[in-house]
Amino acid sequence: MSEPAGNGRRGSEDTRLKLIRAAEELFSEYGIGAVSLRQINRHAGQRNATALQYHFGTRGALVAAILARHRADVEPRRHALLDRFEADGGDLRALAFALVVPEASKLTDRDGGCAYLRIIAELVQRPDRPLDPSDPESPQESIHRWRRLVADWIPELAVRRLHRRFSAIRILFTELGRRAQDPERRDHELFVSHLVDLIAAILAAPVSEETERLLKGRRRGSRA
């Protein structure tokens, strides 16, 4: 955390981190596509205009670096919670807890945690265009493990036809992104606990008669 940060070259890691932090701030505030690379350089205190290009190359790689940095915190936490779940047994709320809490802890992370959450919230809704950050979710990540585990706790049709787990994940990041946007976040524990309640309620949402009818009878398809 002091000056040369260790690895040998002058301030390489240091500069890299400055760039990442600058990008976090600007991306989260203005949107990923609405910030120029030069802006990021400037905001990082880099007098040079090429530093970003040198260290990351493209905007997409920079986004990927931001995500990787924070996921290094989130992943082990979720894996630990899922380990505990598998060992001790638990209910649906315990699973919702394992989904929510590791990401929600980023709300209290002073080092770009909220920026990360807002960036993720944008990516959840726009995973397509100028990014291809190689992928927002690669295999063997904890969230896939969570998806597999939760499949046993909700109706098969809700998994296969209604994609409810994906809704839960999207909603999680949307709500966290919104919360991260709020400058004053009082009642943190209450917020998190309630978010767990919401996610659990979504996963366990009863299928209404009308939905069930539509699921079964494929014949009718008149209008909206």
Next chain:
Amino acid sequence: MSEPAGNGRRGSEDTRLKLIRAAEELFSEYGIGAVSLRQINRHAGQRNATALQYHFGTRGALVAAILARHRADVEPRRHALLDRFEADGGDLRALAFALVVPEASKLTDRDGGCAYLRIIAELVQRPDRPLDPSDPESPQESIHRWRRLVADWIPELAVRRLHRRFSAIRILFTELGRRAQDPERRDHELFVSHLVDLIAAILAAPVSEETERLLKGRRRGSRA
């Protein structure tokens, strides 16, 4: 819908609409802040670079025009559903229905409906920066009427302390924005019906013991 579109001056309304449609497409695809005004002009077939400025002035005003255009469709539908709800009586699902269906009908609207939904989804999460579209929600809109009505159907604490109605609205637009992004949208009725189920489940989500404890006892606030 033919050429001069009515009002007198040459092709004013016509050009205005072309610009709006072009902006809808580009905003929804790349993000509101990531599209230049010149791009929009070009995409609208305007050889001139000033048309947009002439008709709208700022980017924010353009966004507001897009929203206004589509809300003209949505608002009466929701008001009608709420009228029916108040006249006939109804349950929580009927209220969720009134929230969801008018917006969801934009999914089948060929004239920019999906673009509108994706733009709204962005605004829901980034109502701040370069926009100030005078406001995403002004009084006496149907969504406020909905908020007032639904307050009687969910626990008072869920309204006052947990802001659950706002979560429901955010989640609605997030899920619709995601759906609007999908080029092939099969099972439209099923999707909408399930979304109504989800929103109803969110509104009716039980408050867990832990959340209740946090709601009551304010004394404890150790850590996340």
Next chain:
DNA sequence: GACTTAATAATACGCCTGCATTAGAGTTTG
């Protein structure tokens, strides 16, 4: 038909953009 106004077009300004190229500090390694 002259006058006013609405709408489109054309062009020019200065600034910023991404990107390529080159040079120059400072370390590491042989």
Next chain:
DNA sequence: CAAACTCTAATGCAGGCGTATTATTAAGTC
């Protein structure tokens, strides 16, 4: 020491940006 390497810096380029200014065209009004 000197060569190799890593990183930062500086500058230039062609193009895009938002915006201001002005001209042109067409319709409405008296």
